[in-house]
Structures are given as structure tokens and as C-alpha cells.
Amino acid sequence: MALRAAEWHKLPTSLTELCINTTLRCGQSFRWRKSAEDEWSMALHGRLLSLRQDAEYIHYRATYPPAASALPTPPPSNAPSVAPEEDDTLALVKHYFNLTPNLGQLYEQWAASDANFKKRAPKFTGIRILRQDAWEALIGFICSSNNNISRISGMVQNLCLHYGPLIGDIDSVPYHDFPSPAALSGPNVEAHLMKLGFGYRAKYIAKTARMVSEEKGMKWLEDLSNPECPQFGVQEKPAGDMLEGGRERYRRAHAELLALHGVGPKVADCVCLFGLGWFEAVPVDTHVWQIAQRDYKFGKGKHSSLTAATYTAIGNLFRKLWGKEAGWAHSVLFTADLKAFSERVVAKVEIKEEEVTIKKEDDEPVLEGTIKKQTTKRKRVKKEPEESEHQTVEIKQETNRRSKRQRGRAVA
Structure with missing residues (x-):
């Protein structure tokens, strides 16, 4: 489905407030593709969203698939893209990249309370926590178990290619939106994913999709989100409900996610942080544990191995250092430690x-x-x-x- 090039728009954004080349490569999201022209593209919320960045602006454009009812079958390759009457792409970009918080102030705050952050962070400015759809974050991080970023991206792309709606092509490369829980709930999904190389994750994805589609419902998942950070298009809750029992609500969300197939403590925290808006969630894997040992002298005595107690203790250590955005600050250090971003x-x-x-x-x-x-x-x-x-x-x-x-x- 070829799409006509849409008009570019620009949003004033400094590289210290958002660096897409770092933010989109640090293991938060797995569907963005980068072209040779430094253009990032992904199918998102029914449109093909493309991004570029210079020192002063984020440049963005949205291309929509042709309106099926208004076109002959098959549609001509040069059919115009039809956008909704009120294009909400600017609101989507601001929401997705979580542009409301002042990132410079947050970096200063974290650096003031942590000498290690102050040392490492200046080379890695502009890292924002994305506000992805909770369902996409859930399935994406089930795929992340014992995996690397390249293979996770390949699995997620395969899910979209085989089960997600086609939005359009760029240079003959198809872009599909993320599949719904119902699309991944069919009787043959597990066997098909096994053939595609998902391994044991195939069973987890199929079972979790059925639980969300047939038992719990998408509203259950969306209701686990931080009321200060609702899903895109979901009405914010009244201000009086927002801060009430915040830490307990995060813990409840984390605990409820653990009931899903293929979701352990780390995957649950990834979903909380990257999909539900709980910025205090600190996903701890062996990499983060090594950072805690190396830079914070953590890991002696009863915490000499990564047990459940050690997992909780490391999260509490970082929450004590950085407060309610501990997961965000931790992601900056995690990115700074990735070999892709260091010489x-x-x-x-x-x-x-x-x-x-x-x-x-x-x-x-x-x-x-x-x-x-x-x-x-x-x-x-x-x-x-x-x-x-x-x-x-x-x-x-x-x-x-x-x-x-x-x-x-x-x-x-």
C-alpha cells in the first residue's frame, strides 16, 4: 500500500530535552526503523509517523492509509492519504515522547543527589521515557526475556507483519501497526510463532493475549496506569485521585502484571515504566545489578547474588536516590552503559x-x-x-x- 508523502511539520525541541537517536535506540521500543537519511518511522495509532531532528526542531509527519470506502478495489498506488478531520498527530508526538516534564531540571535534580549520575549523564542528555501503549509494552517485553535488542526488534516486527494491520509502505518496506490482543488469541498463534523462532515466548504471548482479550480486558490493563500518565486518548482522572497512594498503586499494578504468562518482576517493571507511566519502577537485570555493584558498591553479604530480595533492594536504593522518577534516571545510566553508545x-x-x-x-x-x-x-x-x-x-x-x-x- 504505497503512501503519498505528507507535509512535514516542526516542533521546537532542543537536543538536551529530547534526543531521538538515543531515546529510540536504548531498548524502550522495538518498532522504529531508521532510514539512510536519518529519518525514523513507525506505524502508530493508525498512521505512519516519521521523524527527523536537528539542533532546534523535531520534524514530524503523519501519513494515513487511503480511505477504503472512497476508493475502488484495488486502490491505485497514488491514492491520496486521508487523515481524520482533526489531525491529532502533534498531540500524539507530545504524548508519546512525554514532553511535558522539563528534562534539564530533572537531570540537575538527579545529579545533585548522586555523584555517579553527575559524572555519567552529561554525555547522554535528552533521554526521555516513552509513553507507549501498555499492550505493546507488555508483549514487547515478554519478547525481551533472555534476549538482545536486535532479536527483540525482529520478533516484534514479525508480530506486526503477520498479525497487525498494514498502514502503508516506505520504499517498498511495509509498516504494520501493533496487533490487538484478539489478533494474537487465535488457536494457531502459538504454533505459528514457534515456527517464526519465538521459542518458549510463543506460549507466553498466546496465553497472555487470550487472558487480556477474553478474561481481563484492555480496560483492566489501562486502569493499571499511573493516573498522571494515562494512555493516549484516555481521559485523565480527576486531580484529587492522582496522588492518592501512588506507591501502593504502583505496587498493585506490578503485582497484577505478575499473574500474566511470561511476566516476572523485571518484565512487570518494564511494562510499568515504559507502558503504564510509573516512572519509579526500576527494572533490574544482570546489567543493572552490575551497575549497582560497580558504581554504588552494592552487592556484598546477603545481596551477593541477584535474588528476589536483591532485586527489591536495588530498586529501593535507586528510589531513595532519585525519588519518584527513579526508573527514568536509572534508564539514563543504563543507556550510558550500553556499548552502542560508548567507544x-x-x-x-x-x-x-x-x-x-x-x-x-x-x-x-x-x-x-x-x-x-x-x-x-x-x-x-x-x-x-x-x-x-x-x-x-x-x-x-x-x-x-x-x-x-x-x-x-x-x-x-
């Missing part, structure tokens, strides 16, 4: 020929000649997060193998 040192081995003299023992004849000497230089390059540990090991192993070969040739 890594790669050993570059160079072989040079040098004249050397090797004297053997017991006054044997002196061996004179030319051998090749290894020189190691270090070069800083970018590394993708899903390849980080694997590549580091490979580089070290290859360097060691070359060193051994060169030493063997020199002694021969």
Missing part, C-alpha cells in the same frame, strides 16, 4: 619487520636475521549492544592467537 577499544595488530640478533646458549653460533615483530595499536570504534560481549571476547582471542603464532616463528 570501545579494539586491538589492531600490525606486523613490522625488524633486524634482530638472537644469541643461543652455550656459545652456539649467533643467529642473525629478520623476524616480524607484532605491534598492537588501539583504535576506538562503535559497537552494537547485541554484539558487545561476544565481539570483545573474539577480539581478545584473535589477538592472543596471533601473538602465539608470532612468538613461535621468532623462536624457530
Whole structure:
């Protein structure tokens, strides 16, 4: 379904308040695609949303699929896109990127209470917590179990491709919106997802979709959200209800999510943070635990392993440091620690020929000649997060193998 290019609009936004190149790559959302022209696109709420950014503006445009009732079948490839009478794309962009809080002030607040944040955060400004649909966050983070960002993105794209509504194409690449719970509740979904490579997550997705579609309902999921951060298009609750028992409401939301298939404490906190607006939720995995150990000297005694008690203690540590936006501040440090956003040192081995003299023992004849000497230089390059540990090991192993070969040739 080819779409006609829509008009670009711009929204004044500094890179310190929002950096989309960082925010969209740090493991919050898994459906954005980036083109060679630094344009990000995703199907969202019935439209194809595209974004670009410069130092002063977010540039955005929304392209809608043709109105089926007004077009012949099949529709012509140059059919105009039909937007609703009142286009709400600006409101959607502001909501999705959570643009109301002043991020500069929040960074200053977190830095004032934490020297480690003050040290690491200045290179990673503009990271905002997205306000995604709770259902998409739920399924996306079920896919995240024992997984990396690249594979999670592939799984989520497959879900959309096979079960989500087609919105349109960009350069012959189809963009599908996220599938509904009903679409993922069919009797053959689990088997199909297994064939697509979802592994044990196929069962979790199918069962959770049935629970939400047939038993609990989408309203149940939406009602777990922070009343200060409702889902897009959902009416905010009266101000008097907003702050009442906030911490308890977050804990209740977390506990209710644990009843779903494939949802453990970390996935539940990811859904709370990225889909339900509970910014105090702190998802703790081995990566975050390592940050707590390395930078906060956390992990001795009873917290020397990542148990349920340790999980809770790390969350409480960060909530004590950063308050009700602890999950947001934690995400900045999490991103700063991802290898995709930091330079890594790669050993570059160079072989040079040098004249050397090797004297053997017991006054044997002196061996004179030319051998090749290894020189190691270090070069800083970018590394993708899903390849980080694997590549580091490979580089070290290859360097060691070359060193051994060169030493063997020199002694021969």
C-alpha cells in the first residue's frame, strides 16, 4: 500500500530535552526503523509517523492509509492519504515522547543527589521515557526475556507483519501497526510463532493475549496506569485521585502484571515504566545489578547474588536516590552503559619487520636475521549492544592467537 508523502511539520525541541537517536535506540521500543537519511518511522495509532531532528526542531509527519470506502478495489498506488478531520498527530508526538516534564531540571535534580549520575549523564542528555501503549509494552517485553535488542526488534516486527494491520509502505518496506490482543488469541498463534523462532515466548504471548482479550480486558490493563500518565486518548482522572497512594498503586499494578504468562518482576517493571507511566519502577537485570555493584558498591553479604530480595533492594536504593522518577534516571545510566553508545577499544595488530640478533646458549653460533615483530595499536570504534560481549571476547582471542603464532616463528 504505497503512501503519498505528507507535509512535514516542526516542533521546537532542543537536543538536551529530547534526543531521538538515543531515546529510540536504548531498548524502550522495538518498532522504529531508521532510514539512510536519518529519518525514523513507525506505524502508530493508525498512521505512519516519521521523524527527523536537528539542533532546534523535531520534524514530524503523519501519513494515513487511503480511505477504503472512497476508493475502488484495488486502490491505485497514488491514492491520496486521508487523515481524520482533526489531525491529532502533534498531540500524539507530545504524548508519546512525554514532553511535558522539563528534562534539564530533572537531570540537575538527579545529579545533585548522586555523584555517579553527575559524572555519567552529561554525555547522554535528552533521554526521555516513552509513553507507549501498555499492550505493546507488555508483549514487547515478554519478547525481551533472555534476549538482545536486535532479536527483540525482529520478533516484534514479525508480530506486526503477520498479525497487525498494514498502514502503508516506505520504499517498498511495509509498516504494520501493533496487533490487538484478539489478533494474537487465535488457536494457531502459538504454533505459528514457534515456527517464526519465538521459542518458549510463543506460549507466553498466546496465553497472555487470550487472558487480556477474553478474561481481563484492555480496560483492566489501562486502569493499571499511573493516573498522571494515562494512555493516549484516555481521559485523565480527576486531580484529587492522582496522588492518592501512588506507591501502593504502583505496587498493585506490578503485582497484577505478575499473574500474566511470561511476566516476572523485571518484565512487570518494564511494562510499568515504559507502558503504564510509573516512572519509579526500576527494572533490574544482570546489567543493572552490575551497575549497582560497580558504581554504588552494592552487592556484598546477603545481596551477593541477584535474588528476589536483591532485586527489591536495588530498586529501593535507586528510589531513595532519585525519588519518584527513579526508573527514568536509572534508564539514563543504563543507556550510558550500553556499548552502542560508548567507544570501545579494539586491538589492531600490525606486523613490522625488524633486524634482530638472537644469541643461543652455550656459545652456539649467533643467529642473525629478520623476524616480524607484532605491534598492537588501539583504535576506538562503535559497537552494537547485541554484539558487545561476544565481539570483545573474539577480539581478545584473535589477538592472543596471533601473538602465539608470532612468538613461535621468532623462536624457530
